[in-house]
Amino acid sequence: MAADPHPPTEESPLLHQFKNHLAIVVGFCDLLLHEIADADPKHADVAEMRKAAEAAMALLPELSRRLR
Amino acid sequence: MVVDDVRGNIQLATALLEREGYTVTAASTGRDALDAVARDQPDLILLDVMLPDLDGFEICRRLKADAATRLLPVVLLTARSDTAARIHGIEAGADDFITKPFNPPEIRARVRSLIRIKRYTDDLETAESVIVSLALTIEARDPSIDGHCQRLAAYAAALGAHIGLGEEDLAALERGGYLHDVGKVGLPDAVLLKPGPLTRDEYEHMKTHTLIGDRLCGELRSLRRVRPVVRGHHERLDGSGYPDGLRGDAIPLLAQIMGIVDVFDALTTSRPYKRALPAECAYEALLDEVSRGWRRRDLVDAFIGLTASNLMPRFPGSACSS
Structure with a gap:
């Protein structure tokens, strides 16, 4: 069989798992934010959780460079 | 159908889609997914690329090579946003991509759109089978x-x-x-x-x-x-x-x-x-x-x-x- 001309880029399995877990946190935060009324104090708490998870995801490219 | 080896991802996608009124089934390995597709005949499959046995590209390739599942929309879920992975997915026949983390409005819109196309395709298939049935009525007459x-x-x-x-x-x-x-x-x-x-x-x-x-x-x-x-x-x-x-x-x-x-x-x-x-x-x-x-x-x-x-x-x- 001919070699695949476009093999997918490999990502560190550790980073992949990290990203996966953070994606789940962000996803559930989105769901909760959609369901909790803006005026509810819990809304701001969940928004903070989401912000933190997103900040952690933003660090992943840098982490990836340092791991190489 | 959601296929992912991380339980949290299955729960998240299920929660998102069930709120939209869809019935969601799940599989956590490639082989389970192929069995479940044959058994449950889902309307769409959200397929993680990295699975413990067969990867998402291979599952997608097999589904698109089989006449019975060729028209099943396959959305590849990937934590990677690089172009090479997308090209690999397109070559495997994927209909769409969703990059993790999921953006709920995006996943809802894409799923809705692909399922709408699937319904049209199903209707066309039905129309074709009506014509074939019509042809067979000639033999019956x-x-x-x-x-x-x-x-x-x-x-x-x-x-x-x-x-x-x-x-x-x-x-x-x-x-x-x-x-x-x-x-x-x-x-x-x-x-x-x-x-x-x-x-x-x-x-x-x-x-x-x-x-x-x-x-x-x-x-x-x-x-x-x-x-x-x-x-x-x-x-x-x-x-x-x-x-x-x-x-x-x-x-x-x-x-x-x-x-x-x-x-x-x-x-x-x-x-x-x-x-x-x-x-x-x-x-x-x-x-x-x-x-x-x-x-x-x-x-x-x-x-x-x-x-x-x-x-x-x-x-x-x-x-x-x-």
């Missing part, structure tokens, strides 16, 4: 031609494969075998089932089945390659055929093939008014039609060669059964 469509589909596809036609043409020949006489639904029993010879008027009426069939199939894009077979299988090279009196190469090749196998099957199976002829007599009749300038010699020779070498599919009660 006229028990003397029982199995004719099935035999023509097999003979025409075998001849097409023998002369090196491509996959799409072979599929058109196979469908054409079932649909070539679909226009006969528009003929009254008095003409269709008449045991004796037709009067001139009745014969003119009979000839319209090619036009009626063409019109019936014309509504469906999926049957566009079959239409020339339905319309042109009674054309003759010298222009004496119907409905258009086409000459030579103006007659579509697939229609010429169907014409040959149609004559062969009509001669070699019994009817209330005639006995089945042996294959050798049918060969002679076909060669006679070649010498009259009705059929291409190379096609008739190829058909006879194939049948005489017992390479043609066999059916009980027909000349190809011995």
Whole structure:
């Protein structure tokens, strides 16, 4: 069989798992934010959780460079 | 159906989609996913790329290679946003990509859009199966031609494969075998089932089945390659055929093939008014039609060669059964 001309880029399995877990946190935060009324104090708490998870995801490219 | 080896991802996608009213099933390995697709026939599959056994690209490739699952929309879920992974996914036949982390409005919109397309496709498939059923009702009305469509589909596809036609043409020949006489639904029993010879008027009426069939199939894009077979299988090279009196190469090749196998099957199976002829007599009749300038010699020779070498599919009660 001919070699695949476009093999997918490999990502560190550790980073992949990290990203996966953070994606789940962000996803559930989105769901909760959609369901909790803006005026509810819990809304701001969940928004903070989401912000933190997103900040952690933003660090992943840098982490990836340092791991190489 | 959601396929992911991380439980949290399955729970998240399920929560997102169930809130939209979808019923969600899940699998956590590639092999489980293939089994579940065959069992549950989902409307869409959200497929993680990195799985413990088969990866998402391979599962996607297998689903798209199988006629039964080819139209199932596959959305690849990937934590990677790089172009190479997307190209790899497109080559595997993926319909769309969603990059993790999920953006809920995005996943909802994409799933909704792909499921809408799937519904249209399902409707088209249903429409096509209605036309095929219609064609089979002809056999139900006229028990003397029982199995004719099935035999023509097999003979025409075998001849097409023998002369090196491509996959799409072979599929058109196979469908054409079932649909070539679909226009006969528009003929009254008095003409269709008449045991004796037709009067001139009745014969003119009979000839319209090619036009009626063409019109019936014309509504469906999926049957566009079959239409020339339905319309042109009674054309003759010298222009004496119907409905258009086409000459030579103006007659579509697939229609010429169907014409040959149609004559062969009509001669070699019994009817209330005639006995089945042996294959050798049918060969002679076909060669006679070649010498009259009705059929291409190379096609008739190829058909006879194939049948005489017992390479043609066999059916009980027909000349190809011995």
